Amino acid sequence: MHVSNVIRWLGMLAVIGGVFRLSMTPLELVWGVDSTIALIIGGVTGSVFIIIGTAGIYLYQAGKAGILGFIGFLITTVGNILVCTMVMISLFVNTALKDPQILEQELPGPVVPIRLIMIITLNLGYILFGIATLRAKMLPRWGGALMILLVLMTFIPYTDYLFAVVWGLFHIGLGWAVWSRSKGSENKVKLTQ
Structure with a gap:
């Protein structure tokens, strides 16, 4: 399998994630x-x-995104992992509200510090990754701009319902660009010999 095919399919997974x-x-x-x-x-x-x-x-634009893109990608990934963790905690709370006996057992870990770290990593990561995407000029610039807008929306009142829409849109757009532009890539490198 070629690296370009792996990157292409990862782009499609970004599209699917954006839709969800x-x-x-x-x-x-x-x-x-x-x-x-x-x-x-x-x-x-x-x-x-x-x-x-x-x-x-990230991999599609890694060569031009530089160290800023790599750092932004890593921080964004940690932030998204924490988002997934917090959503699972919310699901647990929803279950606990329906079945209060669940709360009689010991609950693991502090939620407030996890939420704070999640907000910091997600915001910092998307700002850095958005700037790197804009500077790399390999993917649609509006995608990088929407990453930065997503962070700014946390400070803009009455944008709660648009938050997930913007978040999904730039993953759909950037993922689709990776998917469609990687199709006939010239730099095919084999993962296995």
């Missing part, structure tokens, strides 16, 4: 904020595909 993340908004409009369905589909499933797919977005 974007779907969180309509799911929450139908079933309510933090509904189990929205958290499983948009939160956990979206996060898993985004975590894996972001590697394709």
Whole structure:
């Protein structure tokens, strides 16, 4: 298998993750904020595909994104892993509300510090990764701009429902660009001989 094919398929996983993340908004409009369905589909499933797919977005532009892109990618990945963790905690709380006896057992770890680290890593990672994407000029510039906008939205009131939409959109757009542009790549390197 060629490295370009791996990067291409990672781009498709970013698209799938973006679709799942974007779907969180309509799911929450139908079933309510933090509904189990929205958290499983948009939160956990979206996060898993985004975590894996972001590697394709980074690898596609790695040569031009430089160290800033690599650091942004790593920090963003940690942030997305923590998002997935927090969503799973929310699912646990939803379950506990339906079955309060679950809370009688010992609960692991502190949630507040995890949430704080999640916010810091996600925001810092997307700012750095967004800037690196803009500077690399290999993928649509609007995707890098939306990464930065996502961070700014945390400070803009009344943008809660648009947050998952923006998050999903830039993963869909950048992932699709990787998928479609990697198709006939000239630099095919074999992973196995």
